[in-house]
Amino acid sequence: MTRGIVPPKIRRIVRTIDGGSRSIGSLVSSAIYYAKKYPKIAQCATPEQIVLETLRCAPPAWTVVRPVLDRNAAPPSLAAYVTEELEEVVISTLLIHHDEKYWQHPDSWLPSRWHQTSPSVSGFMPFGKGTERCFGQSYIFNLAVPLVGRVLPLLDSFCVTEEKAMPDGPLYSVASYELRYCESGS
Incomplete structure (x- = not known):
């Protein structure tokens, strides 16, 4: 093995472990x-709608x-991009989730869109698609929905500090913030 080059199989294993550990907390x-x-x-909105829309706006x-x-x-x-040297294709779920081709008002956080939209819609792929999608998808979703449901009544107990959000518009969901517990009313 050439120094500095990681075999594709090892890269996939590392991405799987890394992705799963960050997904719940990030979501x-x-x-x-x-x-x-x-x-x-x-x-x-219901906790399920909030989780689905959060996965769309800010996929882990x-x-x-x-x-x-x-x-x-x-x-x-x-076809013009496929060459003999090409080993992998990178698909941006973030850009697909903010594409007007798939979503009305793609840059708005609207959990109500999930009243009539199924998570199997073609423009929704926070865990990938097909046979190689994240095997932890059900685990992450089934853990996140009840967690969010338990936290929603306690929203006043959380403070967002040091927010450095991008303005509304394309990719507004890419924000830097600190979320912490705070005393009620502060």
Whole structure:
């Protein structure tokens, strides 16, 4: 093995371990952040809708990497980019989740969109798609929904400090913030 080059199988294992460990904390933290930022919207939504919309706006993993198995199977729109050296394709879930092709008002946090939208919609892939999607998807979702449900009544106990959010618009969900417990009323 050449020094500095990690075999694809090892990269996938590391991404799986790393992704799973950050997903729950990132997801619940982001859900609390959005619910604090948009309390009137959050009050009208179920914990499941809040989790789904948070996964759409701020997926814990912003990209999905897939190996190129058959260069001849590339769709015509990608044919010019497929070369013999190409080993992997990187798909930005964050950009797909903010694409008007798939979503009305893609840059708005609107949990109500999940009243009539199924998580299997083609533009929703926070855990990837197909046979190589995150095997922890059900675990993460089934843990996050009740956690968010238990935290929602306690929103006043959380403070968002040192917020450095980007302005509303494309990719507004990419924000830097600190979420911490605070005394009620402070």
